Amino acid sequence: MKPRIALIAHDKKKDDIVTLAAEYVDFLRGCNLMATGTTGGRLANELGLTIERKHSGPFGGDLQIGAELVMGHIDAVIFLRDPMTPQPHEPDINALVRACDVHNVACATNVATAHLVLSQLRQAVRK
Numbered sequence: 001m002k003p004r005i006a007l008i009a010h011d012k013k014k015d016d017i018v019t020l021a022a023e024y025v026d027f028l029r030g031c032n033l034m035a036t037g038t039t040g041g042r043l044a045n046e047l048g049l050t051i052e053r054k055h056s057g058p059f060g061g062d063l064q065i066g067a068e069l070v071m072g073h074i075d076a077v078i079f080l081r082d083p084m085t086p087q088p089h090e091p092d093i094n095a096l097v098r099a100c101d102v103h104n105v106a107c108a109t110n111v112a113t114a115h116l117v118l119s120q121l122r123q124a125v126r127k
C-alpha cells in the first residue's frame with residue numbers, strides 16, 4: 001500500500017520543505033500526499049507533486065489534517081514548525097502534534113527527523 005504522508009511547513013520553513021521533498025521526489029510521487037494549503041501549493045508548483053490540499057494552516061488546515069489522522073488516513077506527518085515565530089493558530093498546531101502522539105503516528109518536526117522518517121519509509125516500500 002502507498003504510504004500516506006502529510007506535509008506541512010510554516011512560512012520560514014517552506015524553502016526547507018521544498019528542498020527536502022525534492023530529495024525524495026521519486027519516492028513521494030508514489031505516495032498519497034496531503035498538505036496544508038500554501039505548503040501544498042509550493043510543492044505542487046515547484047516539484048510537480050500531486051497533493052490533496054487542505055485549507056491553509058491558520059484557516060484550519062492543521063485541524064483538517066488532524067481529523068484525517070484521527071480517522072486512520074495518515075501514516076506519517078512531516079511538520080516543519082518555526083520555533084522562533086509565534087503563530088496565531090498555535091492551538092491548532094498543538095492539536096495536530098498531540099493527535100500524532102495519541103494515535104502513535106510518526107511526526108517529524110525538523111529536517112533531521114524528517115530525513116529519518118522519509119528514508120525509512122522509502123526503504124520499507126522498496127522491500
Ligand SMILES: O=C(CO)COP(=O)(O)O
Nearest residue numbers: 036037038039056057058
Ligand atoms: O500554518 C501552517 C501550519 O501550522 C501551514 O499552513 P500553510 O501551508 O497554508 O502555510
